[in-house]
Amino acid sequence: MATHKYGTFAKALEAGKLAPAYYFLGAENVLKDEATASILDKVLDPGLRDFNLDVRSAQQLEPEDVLSLCTTLPMMAERRVVVVRDVEAWKRKTRGKKAVLQYLQKPITETVLVLVQGAGSDPKDDKPDADLAKLAYTVAFAELTVEEATRWVDREATAMGITFAPGAERHLLKTVGTDLGALRSELQKLHGLADEGPVTLERLGDMVGVRHGETPFDWRNAVMEGDTTTAIRLTPVVLSQTSASSVRLAQLLGTALVATTALRAHVDRKVRGRQLNTAAWNLLKSARPAGLGPWGEEVEHLCRWAERWPQPRLRAALRAALDADRASKSTTITDDIGIIHELVLRLGTAP
Numbered sequence: 332m333a334t335h336k337y338g339t340f341a342k343a344l345e346a347g348k349l350a351p352a353y354y355f356l357g358a359e360n361v362l363k364d365e366a367t368a369s370i371l372d373k374v375l376d377p378g379l380r381d382f383n384l385d386v387r388s389a390q391q392l393e394p395e396d397v398l399s400l401c402t403t404l405p406m407m408a409e410r411r412v413v414v415v416r417d418v419e420a421w422k423r424k425t426r427g428k429k430a431v432l433q434y435l436q437k438p439i440t441e442t443v444l445v446l447v448q449g450a451g452s453d454p455k456d457d458k459p460d461a462d463l464a465k466l467a468y469t470v471a472f473a474e475l476t477v478e479e480a481t482r483w484v485d486r487e488a489t490a491m492g493i494t495f496a497p498g499a500e501r502h503l504l505k506t507v508g509t510d511l512g513a514l515r516s517e518l519q520k521l522h523g524l525a526d527e528g529p530v531t532l533e534r535l536g537d538m539v540g541v542r543h544g545e546t547p548f549d550w551r552n553a554v555m556e557g558d559t560t561t562a563i564r565l566t567p568v569v570l571s572q573t574s575a576s577s578v579r580l581a582q583l584l585g586t587a588l589v590a591t592t593a594l595r596a597h598v599d600r601k602v603r604g605r606q607l608n609t610a611a612w613n614l615l616k617s618a619r620p621a622g623l624g625p626w627g628e629e630v631e632h633l634c635r636w637a638e639r640w641p642q643p644r645l646r647a648a649l650r651a652a653l654d655a656d657r658a659s660k661s662t663t664i665t666d667d668i669g670i671i672h673e674l675v676l677r678l679g680t681a682p
Contacts, residue, residue, distance in 0.1 A: 354446045361512050413444050415447065577668075
């Protein structure tokens with residue numbers, strides 16, 4: 332079967348098109364939970380949910396239990412739901428997985444099976460299992476862009492009664508990033524302030540512990556603008572924040588450098604002005620890279636950086652970012668500030 336996006340899955344579910352089995356994978360665990368909850372709400376009567384829902388972990392699921400769970404008939408309902416989490420624990424020859432694959436050959440219409448693969452620390456861990464993807468409706472929950480995360484925050488904030496003063500929501504996303512688990516945690520903190528009016532930039536800074544102008548994106552922008560002094564000053568400030576690390580900063584900078592390199596190719600072909608702006612928008616729309624800020628702002632940044640950074644300097648900077656990423660992941664090097672300071676200085680002296 333093809334791999335679908337969350338939006339495609341949501342529209343099909345809303346239209347009442349239920350698959351006998353779903354396979355959820357990808358980096359964004361919060362969306363997997365939301366998708367699973369949507370299936371439960373669509374399929375199960377709240378009063379009978381306890382009778383028609385089984386949730387198990389693949390690690391504890393015995394092969395002989397698979398057929399029993401999936402073929403048990405619903406009680407006073409049309410369907411029941413079986414959710415199996417942690418399916419990444421299944422290896423190619425695991426008996427539990429083999430039993431599920433055997434069931435998926437001829438699933439029954441009275442059961443909706445949901446297989447949920449947890450997010451891995453490495454993007455390679457989030458690749459679909461070919462056997463499961465072939466037999467189940469597969470949905471990939473990739474890391475969100477800032478636009479997608481903003482829409483999610485808007486929806487969650489509205490449900491919690493939270494409103495933002497100008498600039499506050501953008502600061503939240505620049506500080507926390509697009510990880511929905513972290514964003515939900517911060518929104519829950521703000522929920523208690525909902526009766527006090529819109530959350531201001533100053534109040535938000537106090538709540539999340541990051542002041543305006545001291546986010547990872549501010550550090551990245553200083554590096555890309557060639558403001559080495561500001562980047563060096565911000566390094567320990569940013570790295571002291573809960574969500575920041577030398578790995579995240581190296582990857583954040585690497586994403587900007589890759590996008591700038593792609594746009595620089597247009598500059599080298601004498602593309603300028605409005606045409607360059609359009610090329611930048613098209614680049615973001617086609618690649619939809621994670622790790623960027625609001626696209627309107629990023630387009631302005633990228634156009635400016637692409638004109639200022641020649642290809643030799645970009646190649647040297649990408650090598651430096653890659654070295655910093657590797658050093659950050661090394662078990663023998665633990666000084667994050669030193670790693671990032673070296674990265675900033677290398678980029679500041681790049682040809």
